[in-house]
Amino acid sequence: MDLSFYPGCTAHSTAWEFITSTRAVFDVLGHNLEEIEDWNCCGGASARALDRMVGLGLPARNLFTAQEAGRTLFAPCAGCYNNLRRALKALEEGGEEADALKKTLGREWDKPIDVWSLVEFFQRPEAMEEIRNNVKKPLEGLKVVAYYGCQLVRPPKVTDATNWENPTTLESACEAAGACAIDWSYKVDCCGADMGISHGEHAGTICSNLGVKAAEAGADAIVVSCGLCHANMDMRQGEVKLPVLYITELLGEAFQCEGRDKWWKKHVIDPSGLFK
Amino acid sequence: MNEFAKEISERSGQPISSCYQCGKCSAGCPAVQWFEWPNHGFIRKIQLGAKEELLKSHALWMCIACETCGTRCPNDIHISSIMDAMRSMAKAEKVASAEPSVMAFHTSFVDSVAKYGRVHEMSMLVNYKLKTRDFFTDVGVGMKLFFKGKIPLKPSRVAGKADIDKVMASSADKR
Amino acid sequence: MEKIGVFVCWCGSNIAGSVNVERVAELARELPDVIHAENYMYMCSDPGQELIKAAIRDKGLNRVVVASCSPRMHEKTFRKAATYEGLNPFLVEIANVREQCSWVHQGDKDAATRKAFNIVKATIAKVRRNASLEEIRVPLTRRAMVVGAGITGLTAALELADAGYETVVVERDDQPGGKLRRLSKTFPYHETADAILLPRIEELKNHENITLYLGSKVTEVTGYVGNFEVKIETSQGEEAEEEIGALVVATGYDLYPVEKMSEYGGGKIANVVDSLTFEEMLKKSMESGEPVKRPSDGKPIESVMFIQCSGSRDPEHHKPYCSRVCCLYTSKQATLISEQNPGARAFVSFMDIRTDCKLTEEYSQQNTEELGIVYIRGRVSKVWDENGDVGIWTADTISDQRIEMKTDLVVLAMAVEPSKGYEEVSQLFRASTDTNGFFQESHIKLRPVESSTMGVYLAGAAQYPKDITDSVSQALATAGKIQSLFANDELTQDPLVCSVDPDLCSACGLCVPTCPYDAREVDRRAQFSRVNEALCQGCGACVAVCPNKSCGVKNDSPTQVLNQIDVLVEDESAA
Known part of the structure; x- marks a missing residue:
C-alpha cells in the first residue's frame, strides 16, 4: 500500500536507526512510503506544554499537507504520532479550535485522512502474514518484552486504542518474526519522557526499574516504537543494560536487511550480541 | 466554582x-x-x-x-x-518556574522549532545548557550521543517558514 | 338542554394572586347554558366540595367545570363529589388555570385573567359534548407467575402460594436459589446462606399451589392485566401454556465481568478474582475446614486486598451508579477471611463506606475495630502479577500518599448489573428499563414495585442492586400488590379509550401496527377494526392515522377538540 510518511525531526539524529530500519522493512514488505513535502516539527511535548494553540498548529500544518495526497499519514515515532492525532481530533471535531487552525494556516480540512503508528499498520488483518512471508532468519530463541510506553496508546480518545491497558500488537509482530514475546506488567508504564533531559536522575530511577522488571520477566531485549522511550531506556537503564530494539530493527534482522551493523552502532547498549 | x-x-x-x-x-x-x-x-x-x-x-x-x-x-x-x-x-503572568530546567528545556525546544521549523538538537541543547547554566550534568551521555553520530552539527530547515511564524503567532497568550 | 355550573378556585393565592377569580366567574355567568358560577378559596376542601354538591342538588346541574389546579391533583376528588349527587363523573371537567395559567403569568393580572377565562370557555365547549360513561369491567384470572427463583422470586412465590393462589415459577437454571447458592454467610449475623435458602427451596418444591418450571424460559406473553397468556419452553424442549392474572419479574443480577477491569488484570491474573468467586472460596473453606487458598498455587492466603467500586461509580468507563451492596459484603468477607485463615491481613480500597441499613454501620465498625481491617481511602490504579503475588499501586487520600504493596489475593467488588438477557425479558413483558438496564418502576417514590405495564410487578436486584433484606421486602410488596389485585371479582378500567364507528371504518388496518398497546385488530368477518378496550390506553395514535376518521377517543372526539380550538382562536382574532 501507499502511505504518506512523517519521519519526524529525530530521523536525522537520535532516532536515525529507527527511521532507517523502518524504511528498510517497509521496502521488504512492499509498501511505499512517500515522505510528505517540507514537513515541520510536531512540537514534541514542549509546544503544548507552553501553549495549546501552538501545540496543535505545528502538527496541523503537516496534516494539511498530507491531506493533499489523500493517503493515510504514517508516523512511526510515538510522540509525533500522538501530536498529529491530537491535531487530527481537533480538526475532525470541527469546533472553535478547528476554525482557529484553519484560519491560522489558511487551509480547509476537506479531505479527511487518518494517522497511523506502527501499531495500526500491524493491526491490518494481512500484516502478520506479510511479516511471516518475508522472514529469512527466524529469531528463534530471542526473548523480548514489548514496551509501548504512553504516546502509542494514551489517551485512548486521541489514539482510538481499544486495548490501552494491555495492547498486544507489537508482541504479535515479534512472534511473527519468530521471536518469543514474553508478557509482562509494565508495557504501558511511562519511561520518564522529557525528564530524561531536565531531570536525568529521575528518568534513571524509572528506567532502571523497568530494566529490572524486564530482566525478571526473562527478556533478552526490550522492543520499543518510540524515539524517546528508546533514548531513555538505552541511556538510563542503570545496572541491567538490556539492549533496546526498535520493532523495525527486530524485523529488519529477521528479514536480513542490508546495513544492519550501522543500526547497532548507534545504540549505547550494543544489541548485536543478540543475533550472533 | x-x-x-x-x-x-x-x-x-x-x-x-x-x-x-x-x-x-x-x-x-x-x-x-x-x-x-x-x-x-x-x-x-x-x-x-x-x-x-x-x-x-x-x-x-x-x-x-x-x-x-x-x-x-x-x-x-x-x-x-x-x-x-x-x-x-x-x-x-510571568510567574517564575519552580523548575527552571524544565522551563528551559521546553523554551529551548520551542525556540528551535520557531527558528528552523524543525528541532535541531545541537543548538537546542547548547541553548538549554546556557539557560540552565548547568554545563556538567549528563555531559557523558551527550558526548556518547555525539560520538555515535546522533547529534548532527547542521540544522535542517523548513521552507514554509512563514507558516511556522503564523503558528507561533497564533498563541493565545502572545509569546 | 345543558345546565352548566362553573366553580373557580383561588387555591389560596396560587390562582387568586395573579388571576381575578371573581371576574372569571362573572364572565362565565354570561355564557350560554351556564346557570351557575362562583368562586371559593379552596374548592378541594370539604366546604368547597359542598358548594359543588349543593349546586348540583339545588339547581339540577348536568355539567360541571372546575377551574383549578391540574387534573392530576383533584379530578378524582371533584368527580367523586359529583357522583355523590348522582351526576355521572365523566360530565365533570377540570380547567387547569393554575399550572397552565396563574403560575406562569405572574405579574400580568389582566392577561392572566383573560387567559383563565378562555381556558374555562374552552373547557365548557368540551364538557358540553361529554357523554356519560361507565367504567369498563374485565374478568380476572386469579393465578400468578414469578420469573426467576432466586431469594426474591421464591419469596414472592411462597407468599402468593401461602395466600391460596396458584403460582407458576419459571427459572432458567436447573435449580432454584439464584446467586444466594454461591454465598458463604450473610451479614450482619453471619447466618449461613444455606440456612436461609435451603428450607425455602424445599417449601417451594413441595408447595401444592406452586408449579415449578426449572431450566425453562418464557417465550411469549400476550394479553393484559388479569388475563395474560404465557408460553414457556420447558427443560424438555416442550411448550407449556399458562393463564395468569399478574406476574413478578425477579430476574436478579450478574456481576459486571472482571475482564472489563484490564488495569487490574481482571481475567488475566489468577489471583485477581471477583467477589462471588471469593464467596465460593470462603464457602469451600468452611465446608472442608481447610484455609482459603490462592488460586495460582494453592498457598494458604495470608493477605487480601479488596477493591471496592470496581466498575461502579465510574461514569467514564463503566457504570455511573453505586452498586449499594459491596461496602457491606466486603466488610463481611474481610472478617470471614480472618476467621478461616487466622492471622490473615485484610486491606480494603474504598472511596466511601456506605452503611445505610439497619445494624450495618455498627456491623462494619465492629469488624474494623476487632479485626484491624485496614481501610485505605483511594482507588487502585494498577494491579499486576509478581511471581504469584499481586502487586498493587494505590493511594491514600487521607494521608496524601501513594502506596505500593503486595498481597496474596485481590478481590474485586464488581459492579452489580442486570442479569444477562434482561433486554429479552423487557420486551416480552413490555416492562421498560432505565439507562443502566434495570427495570423501571412507575414512580420512584409512590409506585416502586409497579412496572410500566399493568399487572407486571418488579422485585429484587432486577430493579436496582439490593441486599437480601431489601430484595425480600420488595418480593413481599409485590405479593401484597397482587393479592390486592386478586381481591377483586373483576377489574375495572378507565373508560376513556378509543371507539370506532363501524360504518366509517374500511378495515384498512393502518391502526393495527400504529397502536403501541396491541389493542387494535381487524375483524375480517364484520369488516371493521375493533378496539380491545382492556388494552387500549386512549393515546389516540389510531385516531391520527385513520384515513376515514372512523376512530375517536371517548369524550375527546375530534369535534370536541376542534370546538375548544375555535373558542381560543376566536379570542385571538378578537384581540
Whole structure:
C-alpha cells in the first residue's frame, strides 16, 4: 500500500536507526512510503506544554499537507504520532479550535485522512502474514518484552486504542518474526519522557526499574516504537543494560536487511550480541 | 466554582468540578514523588482556588503528560491538559518556574522549532545548557550521543517558514 | 338542554394572586347554558366540595367545570363529589388555570385573567359534548407467575402460594436459589446462606399451589392485566401454556465481568478474582475446614486486598451508579477471611463506606475495630502479577500518599448489573428499563414495585442492586400488590379509550401496527377494526392515522377538540 510518511525531526539524529530500519522493512514488505513535502516539527511535548494553540498548529500544518495526497499519514515515532492525532481530533471535531487552525494556516480540512503508528499498520488483518512471508532468519530463541510506553496508546480518545491497558500488537509482530514475546506488567508504564533531559536522575530511577522488571520477566531485549522511550531506556537503564530494539530493527534482522551493523552502532547498549 | 477553577476548566476543557477525590490519578502517577501534593490534591487545590501556590509549584512542571491519570480517571479529567493550561497561565503572568530546567528545556525546544521549523538538537541543547547554566550534568551521555553520530552539527530547515511564524503567532497568550 | 355550573378556585393565592377569580366567574355567568358560577378559596376542601354538591342538588346541574389546579391533583376528588349527587363523573371537567395559567403569568393580572377565562370557555365547549360513561369491567384470572427463583422470586412465590393462589415459577437454571447458592454467610449475623435458602427451596418444591418450571424460559406473553397468556419452553424442549392474572419479574443480577477491569488484570491474573468467586472460596473453606487458598498455587492466603467500586461509580468507563451492596459484603468477607485463615491481613480500597441499613454501620465498625481491617481511602490504579503475588499501586487520600504493596489475593467488588438477557425479558413483558438496564418502576417514590405495564410487578436486584433484606421486602410488596389485585371479582378500567364507528371504518388496518398497546385488530368477518378496550390506553395514535376518521377517543372526539380550538382562536382574532 501507499502511505504518506512523517519521519519526524529525530530521523536525522537520535532516532536515525529507527527511521532507517523502518524504511528498510517497509521496502521488504512492499509498501511505499512517500515522505510528505517540507514537513515541520510536531512540537514534541514542549509546544503544548507552553501553549495549546501552538501545540496543535505545528502538527496541523503537516496534516494539511498530507491531506493533499489523500493517503493515510504514517508516523512511526510515538510522540509525533500522538501530536498529529491530537491535531487530527481537533480538526475532525470541527469546533472553535478547528476554525482557529484553519484560519491560522489558511487551509480547509476537506479531505479527511487518518494517522497511523506502527501499531495500526500491524493491526491490518494481512500484516502478520506479510511479516511471516518475508522472514529469512527466524529469531528463534530471542526473548523480548514489548514496551509501548504512553504516546502509542494514551489517551485512548486521541489514539482510538481499544486495548490501552494491555495492547498486544507489537508482541504479535515479534512472534511473527519468530521471536518469543514474553508478557509482562509494565508495557504501558511511562519511561520518564522529557525528564530524561531536565531531570536525568529521575528518568534513571524509572528506567532502571523497568530494566529490572524486564530482566525478571526473562527478556533478552526490550522492543520499543518510540524515539524517546528508546533514548531513555538505552541511556538510563542503570545496572541491567538490556539492549533496546526498535520493532523495525527486530524485523529488519529477521528479514536480513542490508546495513544492519550501522543500526547497532548507534545504540549505547550494543544489541548485536543478540543475533550472533 | 471559584473564578480560578472556572478559568482553568474553560482553558483546559476539563470538568474540574467532577473530581470526587478518589485518588486513582495519584495511585498510578510515575512522577508523583516529585510533586508537592499528589495529583488529586492538586485538583483539590484548584477547586479551592489556590492559584498562586499552584502556579509556583514543582508539580506544575514535573508532570510529564504520560496520560496515565487521565486515561484511568472515572470522571474523564485529564490532568495533563490542566497542567498545559496552567503552564500557559504561569508563563503569561510571568510567574517564575519552580523548575527552571524544565522551563528551559521546553523554551529551548520551542525556540528551535520557531527558528528552523524543525528541532535541531545541537543548538537546542547548547541553548538549554546556557539557560540552565548547568554545563556538567549528563555531559557523558551527550558526548556518547555525539560520538555515535546522533547529534548532527547542521540544522535542517523548513521552507514554509512563514507558516511556522503564523503558528507561533497564533498563541493565545502572545509569546 | 345543558345546565352548566362553573366553580373557580383561588387555591389560596396560587390562582387568586395573579388571576381575578371573581371576574372569571362573572364572565362565565354570561355564557350560554351556564346557570351557575362562583368562586371559593379552596374548592378541594370539604366546604368547597359542598358548594359543588349543593349546586348540583339545588339547581339540577348536568355539567360541571372546575377551574383549578391540574387534573392530576383533584379530578378524582371533584368527580367523586359529583357522583355523590348522582351526576355521572365523566360530565365533570377540570380547567387547569393554575399550572397552565396563574403560575406562569405572574405579574400580568389582566392577561392572566383573560387567559383563565378562555381556558374555562374552552373547557365548557368540551364538557358540553361529554357523554356519560361507565367504567369498563374485565374478568380476572386469579393465578400468578414469578420469573426467576432466586431469594426474591421464591419469596414472592411462597407468599402468593401461602395466600391460596396458584403460582407458576419459571427459572432458567436447573435449580432454584439464584446467586444466594454461591454465598458463604450473610451479614450482619453471619447466618449461613444455606440456612436461609435451603428450607425455602424445599417449601417451594413441595408447595401444592406452586408449579415449578426449572431450566425453562418464557417465550411469549400476550394479553393484559388479569388475563395474560404465557408460553414457556420447558427443560424438555416442550411448550407449556399458562393463564395468569399478574406476574413478578425477579430476574436478579450478574456481576459486571472482571475482564472489563484490564488495569487490574481482571481475567488475566489468577489471583485477581471477583467477589462471588471469593464467596465460593470462603464457602469451600468452611465446608472442608481447610484455609482459603490462592488460586495460582494453592498457598494458604495470608493477605487480601479488596477493591471496592470496581466498575461502579465510574461514569467514564463503566457504570455511573453505586452498586449499594459491596461496602457491606466486603466488610463481611474481610472478617470471614480472618476467621478461616487466622492471622490473615485484610486491606480494603474504598472511596466511601456506605452503611445505610439497619445494624450495618455498627456491623462494619465492629469488624474494623476487632479485626484491624485496614481501610485505605483511594482507588487502585494498577494491579499486576509478581511471581504469584499481586502487586498493587494505590493511594491514600487521607494521608496524601501513594502506596505500593503486595498481597496474596485481590478481590474485586464488581459492579452489580442486570442479569444477562434482561433486554429479552423487557420486551416480552413490555416492562421498560432505565439507562443502566434495570427495570423501571412507575414512580420512584409512590409506585416502586409497579412496572410500566399493568399487572407486571418488579422485585429484587432486577430493579436496582439490593441486599437480601431489601430484595425480600420488595418480593413481599409485590405479593401484597397482587393479592390486592386478586381481591377483586373483576377489574375495572378507565373508560376513556378509543371507539370506532363501524360504518366509517374500511378495515384498512393502518391502526393495527400504529397502536403501541396491541389493542387494535381487524375483524375480517364484520369488516371493521375493533378496539380491545382492556388494552387500549386512549393515546389516540389510531385516531391520527385513520384515513376515514372512523376512530375517536371517548369524550375527546375530534369535534370536541376542534370546538375548544375555535373558542381560543376566536379570542385571538378578537384581540
